[in-house]
Amino acid sequence: MESKNIVYIVDDDPDVLDATCMLLESTGLETQRFNSAMSFLNSINQNSQGCIVLDVRMPNMSGLKLQSEIMRREICLPIIFITGHGDVPMAVEAMKNGALEFFQKPFRDQEFIDCVYGALDINQQSLNNLNRVHSIQRRLATLTKREQQIMQYMTEGHITKVIADKLAISPRTVETHRARVMEKMQAKTLAQLIHMVMET
Amino acid sequence: MNYLDLPKPATLILDAGGNIEHISSSTCELLGYQPAELQSLNWIDICVPPLFQIKTKRIFDAVLSGKKDLPDQIIFPVLSKSGDQHLFSWHSEPRFDASGRAIGSITTGIAIPEDAVKQENSYLQTAARNQAVLDNAIEAIISTNNRGIITHANKTTESILGYKPNELLGKRITCLIPMNIISDCAREIRFHMQSTDTNTVINREVEARHKDGRKIPVELTVTEITIGGTFSFTGIMRDISERKLSEARLKKSKEEVQQARDRLTQMDRLHLASEMSAGLAHELNQPLSAISMYAQGCHNLLNNSELDRHKLSNTLLRIDTQAQRAGEIIRNIRALMERQELHHQLTDINTLIRSTIELAEEDYECRAIDFECIFSHSLPQVEIVYGQIQQVLLNLIRNACDAMIAIPVEEKSISIISEQYSDSFIKVSVRDRGSGIDIQHRDKIFQNFFSTKNSGMGMGLAISYSIITSHGGVMDINPEYSDGAEFFFTLPIMTNLRKPSHGE
Numbered sequence: 001m002e003s004k005n006i007v008y009i010v011d012d013d014p015d016v017l018d019a020t021c022m023l024l025e026s027t028g029l030e031t032q033r034f035n036s037a038m039s040f041l042n043s044i045n046q047n048s049q050g051c052i053v054l055d056v057r058m059p060n061m062s063g064l065k066l067q068s069e070i071m072r073r074e075i076c077l078p079i080i081f082i083t084g085h086g087d088v089p090m091a092v093e094a095m096k097n098g099a100l101e102f103f104q105k106p107f108r109d110q111e112f113i114d115c116v117y118g119a120l121d122i123n124q125q126s127l128n129n130l131n132r133v134h135s136i137q138r139r140l141a142t143l144t145k146r147e148q149q150i151m152q153y154m155t156e157g158h159i160t161k162v163i164a165d166k167l168a169i170s171p172r173t174v175e176t177h178r179a180r181v182m183e184k185m186q187a188k189t190l191a192q193l194i195h196m197v198m199e200t
Numbered sequence: 201m202n203y204l205d206l207p208k209p210a211t212l213i214l215d216a217g218g219n220i221e222h223i224s225s226s227t228c229e230l231l232g233y234q235p236a237e238l239q240s241l242n243w244i245d246i247c248v249p250p251l252f253q254i255k256t257k258r259i260f261d262a263v264l265s266g267k268k269d270l271p272d273q274i275i276f277p278v279l280s281k282s283g284d285q286h287l288f289s290w291h292s293e294p295r296f297d298a299s300g301r302a303i304g305s306i307t308t309g310i311a312i313p314e315d316a317v318k319q320e321n322s323y324l325q326t327a328a329r330n331q332a333v334l335d336n337a338i339e340a341i342i343s344t345n346n347r348g349i350i351t352h353a354n355k356t357t358e359s360i361l362g363y364k365p366n367e368l369l370g371k372r373i374t375c376l377i378p379m380n381i382i383s384d385c386a387r388e389i390r391f392h393m394q395s396t397d398t399n400t401v402i403n404r405e406v407e408a409r410h411k412d413g414r415k416i417p418v419e420l421t422v423t424e425i426t427i428g429g430t431f432s433f434t435g436i437m438r439d440i441s442e443r444k445l446s447e448a449r450l451k452k453s454k455e456e457v458q459q460a461r462d463r464l465t466q467m468d469r470l471h472l473a474s475e476m477s478a479g480l481a482h483e484l485n486q487p488l489s490a491i492s493m494y495a496q497g498c499h500n501l502l503n504n505s506e507l508d509r510h511k512l513s514n515t516l517l518r519i520d521t522q523a524q525r526a527g528e529i530i531r532n533i534r535a536l537m538e539r540q541e542l543h544h545q546l547t548d549i550n551t552l553i554r555s556t557i558e559l560a561e562e563d564y565e566c567r568a569i570d571f572e573c574i575f576s577h578s579l580p581q582v583e584i585v586y587g588q589i590q591q592v593l594l595n596l597i598r599n600a601c602d603a604m605i606a607i608p609v610e611e612k613s614i615s616i617i618s619e620q621y622s623d624s625f626i627k628v629s630v631r632d633r634g635s636g637i638d639i640q641h642r643d644k645i646f647q648n649f650f651s652t653k654n655s656g657m658g659m660g661l662a663i664s665y666s667i668i669t670s671h672g673g674v675m676d677i678n679p680e681y682s683d684g685a686e687f688f689f690t691l692p693i694m695t696n697l698r699k700p701s702h703g704e
Contacts, residue, residue: 013486013490015486015487015490015518015521015522015525016486016489016490016493018490018518019489019490019491019492019493019494019497019518019522020493022493022494022497022515022518023493023494023496023497023500025497026496026497026498026499026500026501026504027500057562082489084481084482084485084486084489105485105486105488105489106485106488106489106492107489107492109492109493109495109496110496112493113496
């Protein structure tokens with residue numbers, strides 16, 4: 001379930017917008033351009049993947065306002081700011097709110113490109129994490145109630161005999177359940193199983 | 201011998217118009233005035249009985265013009281506050297400035313007791329009177345014989361030069377005045393004696409030597425006196441250290457004023473320049489960033505294994521367009537600057553206000569603020585220096601923003617109102633919801649360097665005020681607006697330029 005990595009670029013200056021897209025596309029990235037905060041918000045959702053490049057100074061809704069709106073909508077894409085002003089308090093506010101980087105025009109293009117790639121990596125990583133968690137959760141959902149009980153005791157470090165005593169069943173039955181849990185959770189070792197349970 | 205119990209002599213210093221610069225307190229007391237009461241009043245008008253005024257004026261003028269044949273002592277009555285007359289014996293000497301111009305007189309007078317009037321010609325009394333006059337002069341008065349030996353010095357000599365009068369008797373004048381100055385004076389006096397019959401007065405500023413070795417700046421007046429065919433000289437030395445000091449102070453403060461003025465002009469220029477360069481920087485940044493990114497993009501295209509020639513050529517054309525855009529900005533700025541110095545232009549004030557708000561919104565502090573425009577439409581155009589009026593308005597908006605720094609964002613609001621003020625003026629007002637203006641600051645608020653802000657230079661309103669004034673308008677505060685501060689300015693309408701739709 002690999003979704004596309006897109007760089008979303010929001011800038012009210014059409015020339016700068018075009019140049020930014022062209023630059024990123026020339027490195028093989030896919031971009032989507034928006035000339036206002038509103039048009040961007042209308043087309044993005046929580047499933048969007050990639051990163052966002054925002055111009056700070058835009059009419060109607062500034063980059064900073066857009067940033068808080070993006071966070072309010074729980075869209076977790078990394079944000080890179082571009083500004084024409086050397087506006088320190090604005091940069092501080094943006095970074096405090098979790099912006100990845102703050103570029104002042106004119107900037108070094110290569111640094112900008114590297115930063116965009118970095119942002120995409122970060123997004124990919126969190127996406128991978130998310131996916132893994134999702135798949136573990138799916139596997140957990142396949143366990144029966146008894147198997148969940150057994151797994152609980154296993155991850156707490158109890159040996160088969162103890163588990164059998166606690167549940168008042170035969171050690172042999174416990175062994176069978178253990179094997180099923182390991183199989184369903186796709187864990188090769190007990191350590192792997194514990195790791196998975198910790199992650200969810 | 202009651203003349204030996206002479207009352208304290210009166211000293212009186214008058215300027216060239218006969219106005220009182222100084223009068224001794226004992227005299228005031230005698231005449232029934234408080235010392236401050238007489239300060240700067242005209243002595244002749246106030247204190248000389250009407251009957252004697254014309255004559256006194258004539259003598260005063262003669263003293264100033266340096267006439268030498270005046271009697272040493274002149275006896276005149278003086279009017280007290282209550283109208284009583286007191287008889288005084290007066291002696292006046294002119295005072296000169298550095299250029300030798302008479303700037304007033306120094307006069308001493310001795311009150312003559314009623315019963316002494318009859319004896320007024322007595323020799324002793326005259327001598328005592330003379331001595332009193334000399335001793336109470338504020339100048340050091342020193343006489344020498346024709347070989348430069350000191351034959352007489354008055355009491356004041358001690359306070360100026362540190363020598364008691366007796367100490368100086370028999371000494372050479374060169375112990376007080378440097379040799380070169382003495383020989384200079386002597387040469388000049390000799391030269392004058394040969395060429396003219398008149399008495400010579402030499403007046404110059406020199407440095408006299410105090411007993412303790414200090415150099416005292418004095419104004420030296422030297423006159424020659426001939427008695428029985430022998431020459432002697434009288435030097436009058438007035439201590440001018442105070443004056444020198446105040447001259448130096450004056451010079452310094454003048455320099456400081458000039459420096460402040462220079463700074464002001466420079467700041468004005470800096471202010472404009474920084475304003476302009478901030479705008480210019482932002483405008484130019486856009487095409488420059490675009491060019492930079494396109495260029496890097498082309499570079500990347502060339503490095504790709506398959507060269508997209510179409511895309512490359514397309515991007516190169518866009519680089520060209522952006523460079524043209526940058527050039528256009530610079531051309532505009534240049535045109536703007538030229539216009540700003542020379543030309544008034546016909547302007548719709550509402551357009552100017554709108555563009556100024558846009559400019560203001562580039563400021564971080566102004567961005568969160570709600571702007572309310574209350575425009576009167578169909579306003580006649582005004583002929584103004586666009587950039588200057590924009591600067592004034594921008595300044596008022598920024599002040600309004602600063603005034604509301606402490607209030608919650610949702611309450612921040614600036615209203616800008618344009619309206620017809622009278623037949624020949626339009627008015628623009630800027631209202632904020634800050635704490636308003638303390639009425640006691642109202643008069644000072646348009647002055648240079650006045651500021652209520654912690655970091656304010658106090659320049660903005662002063663510059664704005666002068667811009668509006670130079671446009672023929674006025675700028676002030678509306679004291680009746682109480683929800684914050686309201687500043688307004690008016691601009692004259694050119695009557696022949698009114699829109700036809702306006703008026704009847």
